Amino acid sequence: MSDVYLASNILLFPDEILHEILLRSPGKSVVRCSAVCKSWNSLVNSFIRHPHTRFPSNHHDDDDDVQLLFLQVYEPYKIHVKRRVHYVLHRDDSARDEHTKLTSPFVAYNNTRTCPAKKKVLDGDVDVVGTCNGLVCMVPHDDDDGGIDFAAIIWNPYIRKLVVLPKPGLAVAKNIKGIRYAFGYDSCTNDYKVLRCVNYKSLRNDDKTLKFSNYVSFRKPPTFHVEIWSLATGSWKSLIAADDDDIIPANFYPELFTRSRVVCVNGALHWLQTRRHLNGVSELSEYLVAWFDMAKEIFGETMVPEALRKKLHFQSGREWFISRYRETIALVKIRNYRFPRGDCVQIWVMEEYGVAASWAKLFTVQLQNVFVLAPLSLKNSGVLGFRKNGEVVLRDVGDGVRLLDPKSEQVSDFLIDGSCCCLNFVDSFVGSFVLYCQPNAISY
Template identity: 30%
Template sequence: MSDYVPQEVLFEILLRVPVKSLLRCRCVCKSWYSLISNPDFISNHTKRTALYSTNTHLVLRRYASDDQEETFTLHYDDDELFGDCQKLDFPFKSSRDYFHIVGSCNGVLCLIDNHTKGLKPIVLWNISIGLSVTLPLQQITYQLFHNEVLGFGFDSQNNDYKVVRIVYSRMSDKSLILPPDVEIFELSNGAWRIISPRSAPNCVLTDSSTASLNGAVHWVGYYNSSEEVGNSNRLVIALFDMTEEVFEELNLPDGIADDILEQLSVTVFGRLLSVIQYKRWVRKLGYHGCCIWVMNEYGVAESWTKLLNIDFWSGLRKVLGLRNNGEVLLVKNDGELVSHDPWSKRSSKLEIHGESSSFFADTYMETLVLLKGKKRLCN
């Protein structure tokens, strides 16, 4: 049948077909297999999926110390059906408890096993098609004292997925030496390369959350070479442009640029760059709440708006995301997941538990990224 359909028409038809069906369509004939596996088709299909995505599902990661299992589950973002989840096949095992999630982009997670000695294994994993790529070991080694920061994102100009690694040498007094050493992994050629980008004068917080948006990776940055709590002069959003491969920065909302490093988190809500400003931490209880800010016009500091102000006196550990019904997914300090209504101030238990620091949530997106990737890329 495909012999009678012009290639450009077939291309447009298949762009509208869901990922799981496309995987089966590859078995129709060699020409379909070749078309669906083509990088240009994969790129266009991913763009269309992102454009028309309705964000109906969430992927959730947690680790339960009782059974020592790292679990990924798929949830329908609905009040009644959220608990009826599908357990995903997670094909990896951390050397100790659970992987650190560097970031996500177009349905792909970047994972690193921080518990191994020496250079750490890094994996790219497409949740929807179950394929993964294990990256070769990094090129930059380090001394005994160092801080390491990773970011994962998409270079739209070159249609390439990249991992950036920033290594700061650290003095015995914990101050960092600038500029850092930087290297980049490109999925297109499967290799790391050391670069010498124009460095921003700020440092990136080692344990900062990351946000991939508009072709850049974002972290919490600071203008002091010490990460001691309360010892920072000024905070910013540090970013790395994946196409130009340069560091830049964005200003935070007025009034929080002198906040405490550990109380800020950068993320993406509703396709907008967002900052979570956690309220005072109380030992063994957690945070008392948070403020969520969104940048309505990317790159314009004056467009920061306070979206939500959440008081949560029962002990907040982290904000996972915003639900379609307007409620906020929160992890309590005791490891319980709840759905919180910021207006009525009521929280609904979701009967999901785990180590509070292990929780991760993101919008589920089915893509063909990594379809032609190998299981492992060797040095």
């Protein structure tokens, strides 16, 4: 049977049948179908005009509810040897150790860019910021010194396309203390955005682009700049303009933004923050969850339970983590104990998203001889996330990854190919066609 016959007769199926056929096909096969002929190309293009159309992760799966985890995996530490990093899509099923190793997007980036060889990117030189609707946002380690010629990469590993974000105008400066990124989705405009916070060591008096007249504090004014990149426009814009002093809240502290993980839930970015105020002659701090609405591009805050409100983040032996938990957010408190006793893990979940009164404590688990890594930086987060069955993914001080079942209080190793693994990043993942029609996307 000729391809011409197939191409002409497949269009005789009703649209809803064609939609179901494509929906149940592996994403890579759907992309290949677009190259068969003009009619198939038109069919596929009309199908993927809805960019959040999702497709099965593996055409051999008979489980319609299959879910995936996106992993950044690195090899165990060896002296004088640079760690090798790779990326994996892992089936989110404790009973089945199934995974697919992904081709790195930086192979394509290095081969298509005309930058000098010294600016070529290795997988070990990047951090994963987050995932959203089948896209992965990644940033280089040395963004603050200009060593790599891009700000970030947005990658769709299923259809093997990526978009390179240019460095904004404030990318390189000698007085930069740190740079932090966050990634999310604006459902109102069907757009993907990258939030970028630049923290400076000092503020020049003659810099008219940075205004902080609304800042109320008992310390020196903050020295930071916030900007946002849009996939739809392909450009950066500042969120601090001459007449927009109210955009950045008075209690926004970029150092804490840098320390806390940022999670995207319900169209908003969330991270741990503190509010500082005077109590007589002393300055007190209390915890809250800060957020940034991706559609309205405004900041806000949500209170945490009264039991968690006192600032514990920098107290010895206690650490807080924020994570996405299904369709809401969770707070995980780690109480550190000395050897041989293990850490104590406490989990709080906002049962109704956006309602501060709905915070509920799910579990308190005393670990046995398991010690969680303190969150010294983005890549060293002790709580990596949750699996769909409720297990907590923990990174311990020995560089291993543990799975905690809060119900049974059992701890097991996270295995890939039957072996323990080391992870920098874990998040849920689903395949999509986002970037398929993006004009500036690089295919590989």
